[in-house]
Amino acid sequence: MNTANAQAGAKAAARPIDWSERASFTCRLCDCPDLRLYYTLGNDHQFRYYRCTSCGLVNYDLAGGTEQGQYTTIVVDPRDDTNSRNHDNDQAFLFLQKHVPVPGRLIDIGCGNGRLLWVAKKAGWQVKGLELGADMARYAAGVVGCEIVANDFLADEPPPEDREAFDVVSLRHVLEHLPYPRLAMEKISGLLRPGGYLLIEIPNIEGWSKRWVRFITRTGLHKRRFPPDLMPGHCCEYSRESFTALMERSGYRVLHWETYTKKKIGNGLLNRFPVGTKARALVQRLPA
Numbered sequence: 270m271n272t273a274n275a276q277a278g279a280k281a282a283a284r285p286i287d288w289s290e291r292a293s294f295t296c297r298l299c300d301c302p303d304l305r306l307y308y309t310l311g312n313d314h315q316f317r318y319y320r321c322t323s324c325g326l327v328n329y330d331l332a333g334g335t336e337q338g339q340y341t342t343i344v345v346d347p348r349d350d351t352n353s354r355n356h357d358n359d360q361a362f363l364f365l366q367k368h369v370p371v372p373g374r375l376i377d378i379g380c381g382n383g384r385l386l387w388v389a390k391k392a393g394w395q396v397k398g399l400e401l402g403a404d405m406a407r408y409a410a411g412v413v414g415c416e417i418v419a420n421d422f423l424a425d426e427p428p429p430e431d432r433e434a435f436d437v438v439s440l441r442h443v444l445e446h447l448p449y450p451r452l453a454m455e456k457i458s459g460l461l462r463p464g465g466y467l468l469i470e471i472p473n474i475e476g477w478s479k480r481w482v483r484f485i486t487r488t489g490l491h492k493r494r495f496p497p498d499l500m501p502g503h504c505c506e507y508s509r510e511s512f513t514a515l516m517e518r519s520g521y522r523v524l525h526w527e528t529y530t531k532k533k534i535g536n537g538l539l540n541r542f543p544v545g546t547k548a549r550a551l552v553q554r555l556p557a
């Protein structure tokens with residue numbers, strides 16, 4: 270083999286994955302130092318996710334970098350009942366209404382186009398939104414007809430009238446993007462009254478299709494191809510176990526947990542058998 274071929278061969282075989290690898294940092298939920306490589310993203314396995322052996326949280330190695338600007342979505346009119354992009358919000362509201370039937374004050378963190386606020390307002394809730402994107406916030410506020418503040422709820426302090434003032438805080442597909450879950454929960458508690466409810470949607474890392482992909486990738490049955498410019502957005506990945514650990518540590522208790530997918534079909538089953546790739550939970554802040 271000539272030098273060039275030897276180098277090419279070495280490159281092709283470069284960076285074999287050592288699945289016994291441990292993280293060089295501690296768990297961001299429970300501070301446990303024993304975090305084991307769980308899966309990777311990127312064509313060169315350069316983005317690494319480690320599972321905590323104590324609480325089960327999957328911690329992304331933040332040293333790999335993140336990109337959170339990629340989630341700015343196409344704007345869909347929140348009043349459009351026929352647009353399928355609004356249906357996830359409708360499912361979330363039905364779930365809330367089933368368990369919290371009496372309307373109160375609701376704040377949706379990361380409210381996007383404001384669809385949840387729109388349906389909640391029609392049902393008699395007093396609603397407010399927070400949204401990172403200033404353009405989206407302005408659009409949604411105008412269409413829904415409620416206050417939507419463009420801010421970063423982790424960085425900005427709520428106004429005094431909002432402190433522990435809401436009956437429901439909703440946070441849908443936001444928690445997994447936040448690197449420090451305990452800080453996120455402190456911020457939520459700054460808005461939610463004791464005894465109030467938290468509506469959460471997150472990916473379910475133990476959903477069956479996610480397990481399957483991890484299995485075939487890890488055993489070499491399948492080589493995943495990633496876009497060359499991929500940057501992860503998820504900083505923490507949750508299962509029912511690690512989510513419950515975070516809630517209990519933060520002074521909350523999980524009342525309901527169900528899974529679902531974007532497809533409507535089969536959701537009745539996934540709600541009962543929690544193997545779906547997305548999870549929805551209702552959690553109560555313990556009364557003071």
Ligand SMILES: [Zn+2]
Nearest residue numbers: 296299321324
């Ligand atoms: Zn942990």
